[in-house]
Amino acid sequence: MEIFNGLERFLGPKIEDPSLDLEQLPQLINLLSIKVEGGENFTLYGPDGSSISSGTGKPEIRTPLKKRVITWELPKIDVESLREIVMYLVRCEEGESTFNPSPWERGGMAPGELRDKRIEYEIPDRTSMQIESGMLNPVIHYLNPFFVQEIEGRKFEGVTHFASFSVTRSITIVSSTPARFNLDDGVIKVEGSNLTKIESDEWAQAKPVMRLWDLRNNLLNLDCRYKYPISLYRIQPSCVIPLLIKYEDESIFIILENFSNRPVMSTFFISGRITEACISDLNGNCVESLNVDYDRLNIPLRRWGITPVRVKAKPLPEILLRKKIIH
Known part of the structure; x- marks a missing residue:
């Protein structure tokens, strides 16, 4: 896979x-x-x-026996599957629209929002940074495969999508492709793509995995117009990230990961009527049924847990779909 x-x-x-x-x-x-x-x-x-x-x-x-940077590229979501989900859930009219594939707010758009106009979303184009951080021996968080590792030290070197450096405040740099990071006595050097710098009180407040997901998955311009702005799906809480979204035969197959050190109960909302949902294996075969509450379901996720979920849903009648309109 x-x-x-x-x-x-x-x-x-x-x-x-x-x-x-x-x-x-x-x-x-x-x-x-x-x-x-x-x-x-x-x-x-x-x-x-x-x-x-x-x-x-x-x-x-x-595990790990030894903490080190292991270069990994966060997978992109299949664009064709996202298009098919939109076309399945709404009755398209002639025209263009913009779709936010992120299951959270982004650039002034609601989670999973379809809006009947083209929206230009500015993507940072910086490829290098050098920052005098003023930090010695900071706590460092960086992305390894399916995990955010924590170390501390005066020196750090590796190729990863993001790294956060914290003492009493935090500096986080995120790159759309794995970037080369170097920290040496307070000087941070980065070579990457679409580099984004975030300053925050704590590293987690920067939400680097969410920001990385947004850099990897752009807003989509679609040949499908729905006359009202509408949110087609969302996922809560924000520590839960979709690693994969695929559509096939009225089913949506999602692989979710809880990028948190605590177990969570995640909620998946969709502008449709869920007829069946289950935790599955990687082939989409059901392992454990999930309770459905019409257009939403709760998914238990252990800390750092990766969970495949299969959801079958039907489009809503127009009168019910309009209740999902964003006002």
């Missing part, structure tokens, strides 16, 4: 030392149903609570 591209060297049946540096190794092996080869004795525990065992199960190892 495309969201795991670039990680093949870590996700084989034979667990070798470099693989143990991947924080989410146990969860990913379980998700992908990889059968670990015998001959070694261990139990691995990941940050989400997942575990895998081999042989006697000893020693017990908590």
Whole structure:
């Protein structure tokens, strides 16, 4: 599956030392149903609570064995699937509109908003930065595959989508492609794409994963006009990020991740009538049914948990769809 591209060297049946540096190794092996080869004795525990065992199960190892930057590219959402979701949920008229694929507010648009006019959304075009941070030995947060790692130090180097540097305040730099970061005695140098700098009291307030998702997934101009601005879907809370959205035969297949150190109950809203929903495997086969409340459902997500969900929905009658209009 495309969201795991670039990680093949870590996700084989034979667990070798470099693989143990991947924080989410146990969860990913379980998700992908990889059968670990015998001959070694261990139990691995990941940050989400997942575990895998081999042989006697000893020693017990908590991943990562060594904290280091592992370059990974956040997957983009399939544009054609987003178009198909819009066309399925609303009755298109002739004309153009702009669709916000983000399940949260963005650039003055509501979550999942379809608006009957073209909107020009400015994307930063900076490719390099040098910042005199005034910080020595900051706490550093950076993106690894499906995980935000935390370290501290006077020096930092690696290729990643974002990094935050914090002492009494926080400086976060986000790049649409993996960027080369270098911190040396307070000087931050970055080479990347569409670089965005955010200053905040705490690193989490910058919401770097959300901002990265927006940089990776642009607003869409569609040949589909609905005469009222309408929000087609949204996801709460903001720590829950869609890694994949696919549409097929009246079903929406979503892979969600909780980028938080706490379990959450996520809510998925859609401008449609949900007829069936379940937690599934990566092939979309139902594993556990979810309770549906007409146009929304609650999805339990453990800390750092990656959860595939399949949702079947029907378009709303026009009279009910108009209740979703943004005023």
